[in-house]
Amino acid sequence: MLNFDTVVPQQQIPLIHIVNEDDELLANSPEAEWYKILRDLPWESYCPIGADYYNALYHFNKSRADRQKEHNSLNEKKDEATQRLLFDRATMDETASVLLDEEFMTEIDPIVLPSMIAPGKTPDRLGGKKPKCFFALFKSFIGVSLMGFESTPEKVHLLLTSNLGFARVCGFIPKGDNDQYWFKYVPSIRKLEQFDQIMTDYGLWDRLKIKEVLENLQQGVIKQEKELVGDTTHYHAYSGFETVTYIDEKGKEKRKSQSKTTKNCRCKDKDNCEHPWQLADDGAGTIVKAHNKYIWGHKASILGFPLQGIPLDAIAVADAATYDGETFFPHVVRLFGQYPEIRSWIQTAIYDSACDSQKIKDKFRDELGIELKASLNPRRKKTMTENLPRGMKKLTPYGNLVCNADFEMDYKGARYQTEKFIYQAPLDANGTCVCDRCEQKQNCCPNASNGRVAEVSFNILPHIDSQDPPMAKRFKAIMTRRPSVERMIKRLKCDLGDDRLKKRSNASFQAYLDKTMIAFHILLRN
Numbered sequence: 001m002l003n004f005d006t007v008v009p010q011q012q013i014p015l016i017h018i019v020n021e022d023d024e025l026l027a028n029s030p031e032a033e034w035y036k037i038l039r040d041l042p043w044e045s046y047c048p049i050g051a052d053y054y055n056a057l058y059h060f061n062k063s064r065a066d067r068q069k070e071h072n073s074l075n076e077k078k079d080e081a082t083q084r085l086l087f088d089r090a091t092m093d094e095t096a097s098v099l100l101d102e103e104f105m106t107e108i109d110p111i112v113l114p115s116m117i118a119p120g121k122t123p124d125r126l127g128g129k130k131p132k133c134f135f136a137l138f139k140s141f142i143g144v145s146l147m148g149f150e151s152t153p154e155k156v157h158l159l160l161t162s163n164l165g166f167a168r169v170c171g172f173i174p175k176g177d178n179d180q181y182w183f184k185y186v187p188s189i190r191k192l193e194q195f196d197q198i199m200t201d202y203g204l205w206d207r208l209k210i211k212e213v214l215e216n217l218q219q220g221v222i223k224q225e226k227e228l229v230g231d232t233t234h235y236h237a238y239s240g241f242e243t244v245t246y247i248d249e250k251g252k253e254k255r256k257s258q259s260k261t262t263k264n265c266r267c268k269d270k271d272n273c274e275h276p277w278q279l280a281d282d283g284a285g286t287i288v289k290a291h292n293k294y295i296w297g298h299k300a301s302i303l304g305f306p307l308q309g310i311p312l313d314a315i316a317v318a319d320a321a322t323y324d325g326e327t328f329f330p331h332v333v334r335l336f337g338q339y340p341e342i343r344s345w346i347q348t349a350i351y352d353s354a355c356d357s358q359k360i361k362d363k364f365r366d367e368l369g370i371e372l373k374a375s376l377n378p379r380r381k382k383t384m385t386e387n388l389p390r391g392m393k394k395l396t397p398y399g400n401l402v403c404n405a406d407f408e409m410d411y412k413g414a415r416y417q418t419e420k421f422i423y424q425a426p427l428d429a430n431g432t433c434v435c436d437r438c439e440q441k442q443n444c445c446p447n448a449s450n451g452r453v454a455e456v457s458f459n460i461l462p463h464i465d466s467q468d469p470p471m472a473k474r475f476k477a478i479m480t481r482r483p484s485v486e487r488m489i490k491r492l493k494c495d496l497g498d499d500r501l502k503k504r505s506n507a508s509f510q511a512y513l514d515k516t517m518i519a520f521h522i523l524l525r526n
């Protein structure tokens, strides 16, 4: 029902108000949260980016002719190109950025202004046919993520054509087979691909992601935390690879998996045409998982707040073959650059054992004033069973001490004068020492009144930092918050998308991450 009291006098009262019954059903369905979010999306706040989309579309159409003329006079052979591309990779070139560092096209004329557009109101000045509405296209891509599918042009097209309620709430009108072009009709796959490409190439997905996170920070939807947690995750690449043989700086022959060398043109004679050789899927690389499992994929670095379980950023790693420990620091630096207020909140950064290195810890402390806590990497140290204090059965590489009666000793602290870690027998459920009724007491600690106290020299556990041992309660308490990042990754990867990519290149992988982040942060507000 329309409420006439709320209509401002100067405003025209809508004469016809069409109500689709199934749309009402969707609006009231708790399962279809996406419907309400898309229907009530505050479009005004998206106008600046919407205007830039139309400007980018204009620039894209105008420069397409120039792009096709672009050549490259390298005259490079395919084998040479493969080697050049190999040595340009971030895992081969030490000066290359570890994280994807995109150069967006930003030199566009501001012809369309934010005030000139609205949902269903597209600018006229672009020449030719009226373009499809930015708001409708944007809602379509984000809506697909909100529904739990991967936000790709194919999936968007499938849902726009098969789910009429979805098409309508985005702002499209279903098109009949013989209907002529009209800007309100559901777009073709090609148009959806073009939208996705423009949003990617001109950095608009990236800007939208930052806008959503900033808004959630400003509105207090994201609350202050003093710890930051990070991890990497992989997505399966939509490409194959070849093994490239090369000579390293020591003159040794080595091999490395690499995406195929190809050209992005449609020439018949690719070996002799003027276009440059490229990687078919730049950024893809071999990712080594536990138990010597290898995955050909793209790698992303994720940062977030552990207590609220909110991912703050997700970024493509320049070369997926990069070791995990190398991505955390540069990513935190980038995050602080984008959201300076977060920098002042953070005291501790948490990561898994890939960052258990004094060098990385020093870097965090010296350059950011942050304490880095990483799970212990025992570096092939084995559990010890000999030369232990009396009555003790084993000492794990993590510094856990277990006695002959199979009780794990409580870690009490370190004595720095004598360079020893101190352990004591635990209490049972009734609060009495487990040694009191232990059969081993006579051989272990006959005279102890408060149970066995054992000491272990620092030099028996040389890989453990005595200033910050992983057995300490504070360390354990902080590390219980680390797996929170794994839940964030699951939400981004499974609940709002798919871990099998449908497109090549790191730029489209980054755009995919941006779209899921946008959906996550819109959902967070609702």
Ligand SMILES: [Zn+2]
Pocket (backbone or CB within 6 Å): 263, 265, 266, 267, 270, 273, 274, 275
């Ligand atoms: Zn060519």
